[in-house]
Amino acid sequence: MLVFTLYLLLRGHNAPGGGFIGALIAVIGLSLLMFAESPSYVRERLYYSPFGIAMVGIAVSALSGVMSLFVGLPYLTGLWWKEVVPLGTPLLFDVGIYLAIIGGVMGMLLKVNEELD
Known part of the structure; x- marks a missing residue:
């Protein structure tokens, strides 16, 4: 599923x-892994915190917009x-959205699942 999300990301324009639908499918794949294993297993596989992934995504999206200001x-x-x-x-913007959605939604899902355990 994660490879398919990269395909969707790269053909988006x-x-x-695009970044949004690709990220939602990536979250579905990661949440299936979370339900099959455990939230801690998925946190270890993400390597970075979901909040950090979301912040990098927002920064990349903002940077893609600011680049046009430098050319007037x-x-x-x-x-x-x-x-x-x-x-x-536009591809940089989509990559930023991709990372922001994965980080934000996975952070919420992991937190809720950890609270229920």
Whole structure:
């Protein structure tokens, strides 16, 4: 499931998908793992705290918007670097949303599941 979420993340601006739906599917996969094993097992596999993952995601999303201000364009205007690869700030924004949703939702699910145990 986690590999499929990366596929959805990377095709998000050309077809249905993106950071939000990819992250929700990743959370479903991680929550299935949490119910099969335990919340502590999933916390060990995440390596970083869910709050830290969410904060990095918010920072990446904000940075992708600020980059357009440096070139004199409005906030969140898409910038594209076609010389390297078809890469742009919309993909960075989606990666930030992906991390923020995974961190936020998994943090809540882990906390609720730990409280119930």
